[in-house]
Amino acid sequence: MDTPHIIRLTGVTKRFGGQAAVSDVDLAFRRGEIHALVGENGAGKSTLCSIIAGAQSADEGELVVDGRTVSFDTPAAALAAGISLIAQEVALVPALTVRENVFLGREPNVAGVLTTKELERRYAQLDARIGFGIPSRARVGSLPFSSQQKVEILRALARESRVIILDEPTAALGPGDAALLFDALEELRADGATIVFISHHLDEVLAISDRVTILRDGRVVRTADTADETHASLIAGMLGRPLTSVFPPKAPAGAGEPILSVRGLTRRGAFEDVSFDLHPGEILGVAGLVGAGRSEVARAIFGADPVDRGEILLRGRRIRARSPRHAKTLGLAMVPESRRNQGLVLALPVDDNLTMATMDRDQVAGIVRTRKVAKAATDMVRRLDIRLKKPGVAVERLSGGNQQKVLFGKWLMTDPKVLIVDEPTRGVDVGAKKSIYELIADLASNGVAVLLISSELEEILGLAHRVVVMNRGRVSAQLEGDDLTERSIMSAAFASEQQHG
Numbered sequence: 409m410d411t412p413h414i415i416r417l418t419g420v421t422k423r424f425g426g427q428a429a430v431s432d433v434d435l436a437f438r439r440g441e442i443h444a445l446v447g448e449n450g451a452g453k454s455t456l457c458s459i460i461a462g463a464q465s466a467d468e469g470e471l472v473v474d475g476r477t478v479s480f481d482t483p484a485a486a487l488a489a490g491i492s493l494i495a496q497e498v499a500l501v502p503a504l505t506v507r508e509n510v511f512l513g514r515e516p517n518v519a520g521v522l523t524t525k526e527l528e529r530r531y532a533q534l535d536a537r538i539g540f541g542i543p544s545r546a547r548v549g550s551l552p553f554s555s556q557q558k559v560e561i562l563r564a565l566a567r568e569s570r571v572i573i574l575d576e577p578t579a580a581l582g583p584g585d586a587a588l589l590f591d592a593l594e595e596l597r598a599d600g601a602t603i604v605f606i607s608h609h610l611d612e613v614l615a616i617s618d619r620v621t622i623l624r625d626g627r628v629v630r631t632a633d634t635a636d637e638t639h640a641s642l643i644a645g646m647l648g649r650p651l652t653s654v655f656p657p658k659a660p661a662g663a664g665e666p667i668l669s670v671r672g673l674t675r676r677g678a679f680e681d682v683s684f685d686l687h688p689g690e691i692l693g694v695a696g697l698v699g700a701g702r703s704e705v706a707r708a709i710f711g712a713d714p715v716d717r718g719e720i721l722l723r724g725r726r727i728r729a730r731s732p733r734h735a736k737t738l739g740l741a742m743v744p745e746s747r748r749n750q751g752l753v754l755a756l757p758v759d760d761n762l763t764m765a766t767m768d769r770d771q772v773a774g775i776v777r778t779r780k781v782a783k784a785a786t787d788m789v790r791r792l793d794i795r796l797k798k799p800g801v802a803v804e805r806l807s808g809g810n811q812q813k814v815l816f817g818k819w820l821m822t823d824p825k826v827l828i829v830d831e832p833t834r835g836v837d838v839g840a841k842k843s844i845y846e847l848i849a850d851l852a853s854n855g856v857a858v859l860l861i862s863s864e865l866e867e868i869l870g871l872a873h874r875v876v877v878m879n880r881g882r883v884s885a886q887l888e889g890d891d892l893t894e895r896s897i898m899s900a901a902f903a904s905e906q907q908h909g
């Protein structure tokens with residue numbers, strides 16, 4: 409018990425179909441530390457965490473908790489030992505309310521069911537502590553993705569665990585909410601809890617963790633004090649090589665007539681009076697806070713949601729995409745923000761997912777093209793560096809970041825003229841980010857018009873020729889040239905309500 413470590417792993421190995429996802433890992437977590445795990449997509453971070461949290465069991469090695477060797481065979485066993493995991497993908501019950509999800513399985517059953525009043529009181533307490541401000545009675549299924557992730561975080565906090573593992577918790581949070589989460593984590597640490605924190609945002613890792621472990625190909629590269637690491641040293645450790653600038657040089661934006669124009673587009677409750685132009689060969693960034701209405705505008709353009717007012721013009725002619733399928737025939741493509749809810753059939757192989765969006769077209773063209781399609785899929789896997797341990801594997805077996813690449817590839821296969829990408833690098837490692845950036849820049853220089861929605865300012869500044877900033881459903885600024893700075897984007901994104909009357 410006098411060890412500073414609450415958890416110690418020794419020689420932990422986990423294989424899937426003969427392939428090691430985690431190899432011979434020695435790793436220890438201290439009480440009262442924030443310990444970050446970093447590594448490329450597929451490095452084994454999530455697998456390692458799921459072993460600690462009892463969701464999977466190791467093939468070899470030892471797991472010691474509080475000085476005792478344990479082998480959790482269920483998440484419930486790990487929970488009982490005070491270990492909880494916030495998984496990479498949201499795992500909530502959509503039909504239940506926020507507070508029901510938060511306290512699921514935790515309602516004390518001394519006197520039977522927890523009264524609604526008591527539930528509400530506890531929720532209010534929790535919410536006061538972290539301050540996300542999510543209405544307790546909202547049905548989880550009706551909330552946007554980012555709020556669902558916050559509900560997951562609240563649930564782990566409600567469990568008052570001694571070890572909280574967060575697998576990419578900030579992937580869908582805006583900077584404000586991420587800051588709230590970090591404050592809460594620091595408080596938990598001060599109370600002696602151990603936080604295991606996985607993130608591809610190295611700035612966050614450097615800012616909030618005490619120690620960091622780098623994984624590569626399932627093995628530990630090193631564990632170090634975060635103060636001794638830098639952005640560059642982490643990247644070099646993760647990739648096994650240094651990486652210079654991730655952003656390709658900006659090609660000149662395409663000139664000429666806009667290919668896509670949006671005029672006064674309004675969807676009540678989501679966005680209002682949105683207007684902008686997008687030119688062939690141009691990358692137009694859409695910046696703003698999570699919840700500013702950016703994804704909703706994209707969905708409307710793509711025919712996934714109806715609009716109340718305004719028009720969408722394609723090469724000057726009014727269109728109204730009735731459905732994504734229809735939008736696709738018009739030459740539009742959209743990479744949506746959440747792979748789980750939109751876009752991928754997880755049980756199917758990568759190839760099938762990649763070719764899914766081109767299917768109609770190729771069926772019409774006849775069977776002759778099947779082979780061509782298969783080849784195109786193979787090319788796409790290579791181009792996006794999608795890491796498959798063996799061909800034909802179902803998408804659900806891939807690491808989170810590799811799933812994101814499949815989603816991206818699926819839409820590229822349709823050869824779009826206008827490509828809408830919504831948080832294209834969410835959950836993607838630095839190396840893969842670089843390939844996605846190159847791909848986007850490459851498409852633009854080949855005349856594709858790209859609408860790039862991103863919460864990462866760096867990404868917007870590094871890629872976009874012009875930027876539209878959205879704030880509470882409205883366009884609060886359009887920036888280009890020298891006006892295009894981090895500061896100008898932030899101030900337009902945060903500008904207070906009064907401006908909008």
Ligand SMILES: Nc1ncnc2c1ncn2[C@@H]1O[C@H](COP(=O)(O)OP(=O)(O)OP(=O)(O)O)[C@@H](O)[C@H]1O
Binds near residue numbers: 424455805
């Ligand atoms: N259930 C499974 N069946 C087969 N292979 C799996 C399974 N789960 C994970 N893998 C493989 O194990 C390896 C490690 O995956 P893991 O999800 O742990 O990576 P990760 O570091 O969390 O990556 P990411 O940053 O993309 O989330 C990958 O090659 C993945 O494809």
Ligand SMILES: [Mg+2]
Binds near residue numbers: 453807
């Ligand atoms: Mg993962």
